Structures are given as C-alpha cells and as structure tokens.
Amino acid sequence: MSLNRHQQAGITDEQVLDMYKTMLLARKIDERMWLLNRSGKIPFVISCQGQEAAQIGASFALDREQDWTAPYYRDLGVVLAFGMTAKDIMLSAFAKAEDPNSGGRQMPGHFGQKKNRILTGSSPVTTQLPHAVGVALAGKMEKEEFVSFVTLGEGSTNQGDFHEGLNFAGVHKLPVITMVENNKYAISVPFDRQVASENVSIRAKSYGMHGVTVNGNDPIEVYTAVKEARERAINGDGPSLIEAVTYRLTAHSSDDDDRTYREKEEVEEAKRDDCILTFSTYLKESGVLTDEIEEKINSEVQGIVNEATEYAEEAPYAEPEHALRFVYEEQEG
Amino acid sequence: MSLNRHQQAGITDEQVLDMYKTMLLARKIDERMWLLNRSGKIPFVISCQGQEAAQIGASFALDREQDWTAPYYRDLGVVLAFGMTAKDIMLSAFAKAEDPNSGGRQMPGHFGQKKNRILTGSSPVTTQLPHAVGVALAGKMEKEEFVSFVTLGEGSTNQGDFHEGLNFAGVHKLPVITMVENNKYAISVPFDRQVASENVSIRAKSYGMHGVTVNGNDPIEVYTAVKEARERAINGDGPSLIEAVTYRLTAHSSDDDDRTYREKEEVEEAKRDDCILTFSTYLKESGVLTDEIEEKINSEVQGIVNEATEYAEEAPYAEPEHALRFVYEEQEG
Amino acid sequence: MAVMSYIQAVTTALREEMQRDDKVFILGEDVGKKGGVFRATDGLYDEFGAARVLDTPLSESAIAGVGIGAAMYGLRPVAEMQFADFILPAFNQIISEAAKIRYRSNNDWQAPITIRAPYGGGVHGALYHSQSVEAMFANQPGLKIVMPSTPYDVKGLLKAAIRDNDPVLFFEHKRAYRLIKGEVPSDDYVLPIGKADVKREGDDITVITYGLGVHFALQAAEKLAEEGIEAHILDLRTVYPLDQEAIIEAATKTGKVLLVTEDNKEGSIIGEVAAIIAENCLFDLDAPIKRLAGPDVPAMPYAPTMEKYFMINPEKVENAMRDLAEF
C-alpha cells in the first residue's frame, strides 16, 4: 500500500490528528475571542484565522521540548503547539492577572512564556527577528543543539530589522529558521504595493541562506519545509527563510473593517481554501479522521474553549498598584 | 579601424581625457589632504583612493546638469564631477567659513551643495539612501526627467535603511541608481564577515530591480553599467543596484591603522591594479594620452591643488558665534 | 463656525493644504484606500489620488527618510506614523537627518517635512499603543514638536507645520480624536508654532500642561472655581522648543505652579518647564513646583485596573490643583 502524504513526510497518524486538533483549537479560541469582542467583553482581538496550517505545520516539525520560538501576534497556533494552554490565551484576552504572557499588561497576541521558550513579544513589528538570531547565536556559543524559530508577516519583512537580523544570521551561519506568513495583506496594503520582490523567499539570497516558498494552507508541505530547514540548521548548514503563502480570513484586527480595501469575492474565494476544511477533508480521505473521531475532537475542543473562557472571565485583574512592579529586578525582601 | 573600448562605450576622446583628469584631480587632492593631516594642518582625512574609477565612471554616465546625487564620504570623485571645485574641498578640509558643504561645521567628506544638486550628507551611514529615493519620488511626481544617484560602501548595505529605501524604490519603480562601492572592507571587517550574500548586486533581487556587479577599477565598465541603468530609469523601468568592486588603498581614515587587520601584501597587490595607473596605461595604449598631454594634465592638476590649498589655508574660520546660526530658518530682519 | 471633532480638524487641515499647494502630499501606512487606521486621511485618496496620498511599505525609517529626500527636493511631505510608538524605527532619520539638515549644510539645504503621529493613552492600547514619545525628541535643536489640544489649534497648527520650512513633529492625542469637539473657523488661518496659549485666566494657581491634560485641567478648574479657587491654565501647544516667556509669565502670575503631563515623570517635558521656572523666576514662587505625571514605569498596561492607575484624569488633576492651592 502506498504511503499517504503525511506518512511520506514522516508524520504518524497520531501526530497528524494531533496537528489537526491543535489547528482546530487555535481556530475555535480565535472565533470565541471575536464573539467576546463583539459582545463587549474583551476590547481587542487579532486573529490567526487562515494561518493555522502554516503555524502548526511548522511547529510540529520542530523539537518543541528544545527549540526556542519568537512568534508574532497571529501565532496562536505556534504558542499552543509550544505548550501554552487555552486558559493562558483566554487569561490574556481578558487581561487578567494570571495571564502568563504579561499578567494582563499587554494586548492579546503579545505572547511570551519562559517555561516554554517562547520569547516575550512587543507590538512594533519585526523586532523579534534579531532576538531569535541572538538566541541562535547563544545556542551556537553554548554548543546546545536547538534551533530558534521566528515568524512575521510579509509586510514586516520590509523593516530594517529583517535585513539586519538575517544578514547577521547569514554571516555567522546561525541555527535560526525564519518563517514569513505571507497572508497577502499588511492591514490594507496588498503584497504588490508592499514587497518589491517577486516573492518573499527570494530575499534569502541577500543573506546567503536557503529559501523556499510553500503553500501555507497545507500543514504537511510546511512541515516538510521546516523539517528540512531544521536539519540544515542542526547540521551547521545555517539559517533558512521559509515563506508560507496563506490568506488572512478575518479583518486585520477587531479595530479594522476590511471591506474598505478588499473585495468580498476575494475573501469568499479564500474561505473555500480554508486550511481547517481542506485539512479535515484530506484526513478523512486518507482515513485518519472518521466522523466519530471528528465529533470527539470537536466536543473536546469546545469543552476546552468553554472552560478556558469561563475561568478567564471569572479571574481577577491585577491590583492597580501592580502597575508599579517589575520595572527593574526586585530584590527579594 | 575598429573602435577602442571607450569609443565602443560611446565616450569621445575628449570625454575620456576629462574623466582621467577628474580622477587624477581627486587623487591629488586626496594625497594632499594626507600630507596636510600628517603635518598637523588638518585634523582628519577620509579617502577616495582606489575608488576614483568607479566614482568618475559613474558620474560621467549621468546628466550632471540635471541628475541629483547623494554621495557618501569617499565620493570626492563624484562631487568633483558634479561641479564642486578643489577649492571647495580644501575649504572643507580646513573647516573654513567659506566651505560650501557646511561652512566648516562638518568633517571633510560630508558633502553637500545645493546648486550642484548634491544632497547634504551626515556621518551615520546609509541614511542618504532613502533621501535619494525621496528625490526620485519627487521627480516622478513632478514629471521631471532626471535620475537620483546614491552611493555607499558594501558594509553600509547591511543597515536597515538600505533595505527599506530600496524596497520603497522597487515598489514604486523610482528612477534611482544605487552604486555600492565594494572596497572589500568596512574599517577592519572584511567582506565575508560583513555581507552574507555572495555579492552585493544579488541583493537587487530583494527589490525586484536590475542588479549588476562590475569591475570598479575600470571607469569604462562602470560608465557603461550606469549609462544603462540611467536609460532604464528614464524609460520608467525602475531602479538599479550596481556593485562596483574596488579596493580601499589607504587606511579607513587618518585615525585608522590598517596594518592591524590586513596584510601588507594584499594592499601591495591592489596597488598594482590602481585605477589611476591602469587607466592611464589604457589611455596611452589607445593613443589618447600622449606624454605631452599627460605632462600638461599633471601640471594643471598640481596647480589647481596648490592654489586651492593655499587659498583654503589662508581663509578665515567662521566666527565662534556663528555656531548659533541656522538652527531653524531665520526670518530676514 | 462649524463644530468639529479633533480628528476632523486634522483631516480638514490636510485637505485644505493639499488644495492650496500641490507640492503637499501624504505618505504613510494605510493612509490611502483605507484612509488611515484612525481615518485621519479619510476621503483624501479619492480626492487627490494614489500619488499624493501614498500607501507606503511597512517601514517607518523609509517613510521618514524618503519624506526627507522629497522635502529636500522641494516638496512638502506630510508623513503619518501609524502610532507614535512606531516612530522609533525612524528615530535616526529624524534626529540625525531631519533635525540637522539646515544646520549641517550651513543653511544651504532644508527639510520641510511634517511628521504626524497619534499618541497618548486611556484607550486600552496597552504598552505600545499608548505612549507619549515627545520627551525622546525634545532635546534636539532643529526640530519642532507641536501637540495641540483643541480642534481649533489642530487646524491652525497643522497648517503652520506644513508651511514651516523646518521639520515639525505633530503629535495628536488619539483619545482626543473623537472625544474633543470644538468650533473651527472655515477660513484659512495659521497659528504660531513656538507659542503657548493661555486657555483660562486665574489668579490663584497656575497649571501648565498640553494635549489632553489641558481639558482635564479646564474641567478641574471649573470645579475648583466653585470653591473659589481660580486657576490660570497655560497650554504649551509647542513642547519643543518651549515658549520660555509665556512659561515665566504664567508662573509669575500666581506664584504656585502645577505641571501636568500624561507621560511618565522623570525626564518628561515638564521637567524642563520646571527648570525654566526655577532658573528664571524662583523668587516669585510661593510653593514648590509640583508635577503630576504618570508613574515611572515603561508604559501603560492593558488591564483596566492598571491602565486607570497610570493614566491622569480630571480627578487626579483636580486633587493636585486643590493641594497646591491650599499650600
């Protein structure tokens, strides 16, 4: 019997279901946040919707016990794969004290969790890229065997930090994998008014590094590309730049109205390629996902999201005076 | 009779001699500044030596009555070609009030002269690149027919402004020509520890623009490349990135001692390819430069440099209180 | 005279200047088709076209740098930074270049660029969508920094900024955008950059502030007036370089001075205001120079409890004013 696509990529049936489940969890948390936003319960959402395949495909190709990551604001899928829980995310959405990302100090989407090696992120785009390079440099200096994985949007590849960070990584052949989630828009600005090159991965040539463009709607294709990049990095063959072509299925954020700058038809068309749908179809076709399993996963995910939401909604805010803490290291008293 | 190389490139005998003379003038001014520095008369020099062919070859391919330029600190050749005089340069070297670049406010090598469309430059590298892009944007908006010409060192191509500026130019297909004078070192750091790509011109691909590497010791090759780039720009085919491979024949500046980081042999070898020598040899071989003409040019250049030096040495400094002027526009009183 | 919001005054000033002078153009992220994330450039793309309302790539240093180049050429760029917090990647272009172009060229060149950016907190913007960034720029001769408080001032000062032959940073309080409304004449007026403005006359205490703080102080002053305390309120309007004369006059008038900013305290604009007073009219003072500001923490947190704790408001201003009056 010929191997199906995920088996060919070295992914077991169990793993592939785990991937699907994580994608679905990301999607469902995201959808719930929009509901909470629209009903006035949380002030802000920024979405992963449409980019789950790229995020989960990539994360599963990494060593999630060893590798480090510097995600960007849409990377709900990445941080879930790296060990953050739905509860953690909801605590952040509600800005509650227990939020492990920031104790409610930052907007949702500003991830960070030391125990899972998720670097703390900020709002100005692309600043995380040199950080990931720095982690890779540290790993190389310390002779540790891990890679550093950083993501950003295609618009963000036009920041100086992209260029400076990747050139540094290229010169020193550091074990860092940069994945650009090209969702074709930077807020309202489409790719061709944003990025002068024909695609993003060709920019790898500027840094003497391996570069490739993959279908970001296909978690297996992304998995394979990241797996290869990781091997290169571990073998001392240096950094890689991977472009995962996706589409942003929602408005830029809960503050945006995308109808002013893109056609409804375009969004509708992209929705037909929604990675959650296409992946579940594939899994069904390859016999891994049965209706029974699907139902089980759905209800499990539903339960997780409900529980996380309830918990977070009930959880307390930080005290007002907590705003004064942790400006500098505090000496134990 | 077959055409010789400069004729093939569309350069007349008269022009080619003018090029040679300008190269020589740049070299002789530069050499004089070192003497003045070593004898304690001026505090600082930064050299064009070894890069004259690239600078003059490029400048002569431009329309020096219409085009704009944003030179970097080594571009003595460029600014002379664009109309600055030896006297102007020496006034700047001596930091005298009459210096048209800055009135003695800036170090030598910080060029600027509005009447010759030479943008004012600063010390932080690469900031001039977006300026040149801005001039090109303005030209396009105003439907003027000129190009904007900007130069920088290869080390400086690693600054964020290189990336951001060229991407902007690429997206908007602006008439700007960027020439990187790759002299193989950024102070002490050699090319391979500095630039991750195999060469500089391949970076053009990141910006969807035309890119080419040329022998920067050959003014005719540089002329041809810039001429073509100018035609593209004027025809609306967008920007170009040209890498002129040269060598820095002096230390980085009068404050540097290059013996700590590069081999004497390497420098000696480069000196054998000194563009002033190889170009005069070519001109003699092609019969354009006779001993008689050479002597005439030499003594003319010598005279110009002497006169400029004397004038500048005698010229007054700005008054101390002049330091207070021109922070903001001053209203006529 | 029309009543309009603070942000409508921004749009109006932009539109009128673009109509008046075809060298004026706008560049920034999402300023075109979308009309800006706050809609400050709403309608301008349709009226003036894509070339004069230019959507740029996501790169602030290029926005500033390309703008500076175009300004040196002779155009009048108005660059938008999407949030003041994101002006920082352009810091080098603004400080090393824009601010120094006239001086370093001995008046040969100039860079008449206006850089607009929405700043300020109290909008659930968290650390990176709430900051006051003016203090970082307010030590750089060659630059001017304007921070208007009312729609009237916005229109007159933004026009003045665009016509100014030097670079001007124009910071707009994002919470004021829709909160603050006021009368704005339809004629073409400009207000002088570099001049502070007395927003209320009073004899008991002096409050010196700018931006949203002006409104908080005005509200507080009305309450205190009921208690018989009359506050003199000076709106700095231009926070760099400061209007020393107006500051000294306002401080001298009552001898009791409260300085208010929503920035964190140490190193903020109001430190310099205090220094000017302490250097020039110390013996006219009847009380220490008091400052009300945000706490010295990196920026405003997202959670409402902590955001409220950080942010100044009319009540905090009122209390500080009353304390000073009672000193």
Add this chain to the structure above:
Amino acid sequence: MAVMSYIQAVTTALREEMQRDDKVFILGEDVGKKGGVFRATDGLYDEFGAARVLDTPLSESAIAGVGIGAAMYGLRPVAEMQFADFILPAFNQIISEAAKIRYRSNNDWQAPITIRAPYGGGVHGALYHSQSVEAMFANQPGLKIVMPSTPYDVKGLLKAAIRDNDPVLFFEHKRAYRLIKGEVPSDDYVLPIGKADVKREGDDITVITYGLGVHFALQAAEKLAEEGIEAHILDLRTVYPLDQEAIIEAATKTGKVLLVTEDNKEGSIIGEVAAIIAENCLFDLDAPIKRLAGPDVPAMPYAPTMEKYFMINPEKVENAMRDLAEF
C-alpha cells in the same frame, strides 16, 4: 594601586568580567581584530577568541537586537556602539525592547545587556562624533544610564553594569579616554548603579554634573578655593534614574546650585535635576537654580572656533561657579 587611564579601566573591567564569567561576551563593529576604533577592547580578541569578541556587520539595530536575544537566553552581552551618535539606528530595539522586556512579561523575562558607547566632544569630532545622547534615553523606565567620570568609577560601574539583570547604557566620555587618569584598585569591586557620588565637599555652592564636567568642576573648585569659595561637587554617575536623595541633599547643603552638562541645554538631564530640586527643596534655596550647558544648536561644529564656543571647559565652569557664589 595602579594608575591607569579611563580607557584602560574600561578594558580592565571587560577583561576581568570575561575571565570571571564565561557567559560574558562582546559584540560590535571592529571590536575584534582591530580591538575597537578607540582600542577599548584591545587584546581581548587574542585572549578570548573571535566568538567571544565578535566583529559584527555594520548594523546597530542588529547589534542591540541580537544582544537582547542572547541576553534573554541567559548570556551577558556587552555591545559596543562605535560612537554614541550611532546608537540611534538601534533606538527602537533599546526603547521598545530592552527597556520593556521585564515589565511587559510581568517579570518572566529579563534582558541583561550592557551597551557601551563613547560620547562627548572637544575632540574635533564635529556634529556626529561629539554628541551627548543620554537625554534621548533618559525618560525610559526599565533602562539605566551610567556615565562615569573617573577610571575608578569606570571599573566599578562597568562591572556592576555587566552583572546587572537589567539593560544598562554605559556612556564613556571619549575625550576622557586618554586625558583622565587615576588610581584603580586591582581587586574585584563593584560600585552601586543608581547612586551619585560626592567628589568634593564644600559649603558655599553646589555643583551637580557628570562625565567630563566633573573634572572641569573640580579644577574650577580648586581655583575658587583660593578665593575662599568652597564648592560641593556631586557626580551623578547614573543619570537615569537619578539619585533623588543625593541631589536633594547636595542642593540643600549650600542652597546655591549650579548644574552642568556638555549637552545642549533644553531637554537635557540637568533639567530633570532642576525639577527634582524645585519640587523637593525649593525653600532651601538662596539662588535660582543655574544651568551651564551647550547652546541649543543641533551638535558641535568641526571648526575649532565654533567647537570651542559650544564646548564647556574649566573656565566657563569657573565663571558660572563664581557668579553663583556671588549671587
């Protein structure tokens, strides 16, 4: 105890810290083979190798950003900016990232990076090799800014900076590098960041300054002592966050305060110092709080006439001190 120059103290501190802790490493432009353009890292490349004395590409934002990443990982990067003027391309990384990492992560992460840079004028460095840049950073909680005046302080404070678990900007006066010499113990001592230091006791006037200004003030004080005027001199050492207690104590001691910086005046560090005094001990003052600073022009010109006009020197400080004493 050895007498060494200011720059030798820098090198010594770096060497000792690298010997003590193999997590400490240096990165910057030309710091390796060349040993730095001022030779601050002289000999370290030979002793510790290319990996721990890392020549980076010419890109300051990467130097800071990569350093921050390595610091978050757990290393102890010491980044060199070749000139303080060239720290500006890294401004966003320093302000948006380094300064806010602990706060924004609610203490989960930290970024213990030290960023060294030579600043200051009087060296024919012209506009872009003479600047004082501290004021631009001195409004950012989360950052510390150290500006030592003596070789002794350099060694103790640089070691403290490297061991500090928060980001520290360490600005070294480039004219002091070879001009200033002093005794430096060979043992492993650290000095407290955040504490000012009384460099001279006196009862008549107080001078508060930092960096090279300390030496100018000390020289001037000796002259004035001959006239019977005894100056109390406080060296801020850490210019952000300021040592308020020490400032208030020093100001109160004599009641006459002169603040000195070589930065231009408006918006400089000493404005905040004045504000602290005016807020906390106004009634202890017998004279206005005077400031001696550079003129408010973009930066120091190259021509000797204008450079001298801009730059503070012992004579200018002496005159200002005498004027204050005679007030």
